[in-house]
Amino acid sequence: MKYFKLFCATALYLAILCTIWLLIVNFFKVDVVFYSAIWAAVIAVAVQAVLMYTTPLLRGWSGVEKFQQLVSCVLLGYIMAISVPTVIDRSLSFYILEKLQQRGGGIQLAKFNQIFTTEYMREHRLVDIRLTEQTESGTIVIDGDCVKLTPKGDNIASFGRFFRQNLLPKQRLLMGEYTDQLTNPFQHSDAAPDYLCR
Structure with a gap:
């Protein structure tokens, strides 16, 4: 029963996190994708904490078990923030796959330097994104x-x-x-x- 409750709590957290992320990307202004994803994870943990004290299925845990579950949610939220929206937003590897798909599944190897210096930089507004992120992070002015x-x-x-x-x-x-x-x-x-x- 304890493992079932753990599974349910984790699934509930992921559902809350995904719901909050969908709200953020559809209804709010986002300065930096990674920071917004982290905020989504933090808000989801806060909602999860409230539910742990109000939901009958989760209420039966001891204080230590609740703390461990919330720490697990924090770590899971951090992993999700980095591994999904941030990686897809920033990844050159994803871009290569998407560009190959866009161009019918194949591109000449010799043309990749040209693609990166012209299409990738322009299509993803790479310089603008990175300068915005660094400005918002306080590392450049x-x-x-x-x-x-x-x-x-x-x-x-x-x-x-x-x-x-x-x-x-x-x-x-x-x-x-x-x-x-x-x-x-x-x-x-x-x-x-x-x-x-x-």
Whole structure:
């Protein structure tokens, strides 16, 4: 009976989460998909907590069991927020599959660079989305025609750079060859680009 109650509570949470997400995407303005998905998960946990004290099926649990169930819901909500709307919104892998489907199931391999630099950037408004996300996160500010890193952004960039260089695979498969190129992607950048802020 206890496992059945756990299953019911989890299914109820997922139903609440999906309902809240549908309300958000259809009736509210969304600044950043990931943050909105996290808020949906938090609201769903709050609703679940209320139901745990008012629904006969869930009311019989001890305080520790209720706490464990709510913690499980928090973790499940976080996993769902990252794994579904955020991944689909941001994923280049999904874009490749959708683009192949749009173009009848096949595209010449040599044309993928062109697709990414022209169609992908334009169709998904990639630069606008990422600049909006970073502005809303407080990691950059846009000052006139110049995008500037904030101290918070600088710290996050330093962490990312450290992680990339030290904790990502040194032998990663890229188009049939194992390489460490993505642990230092800036090694072939222009030494003196003409796009710096003056």
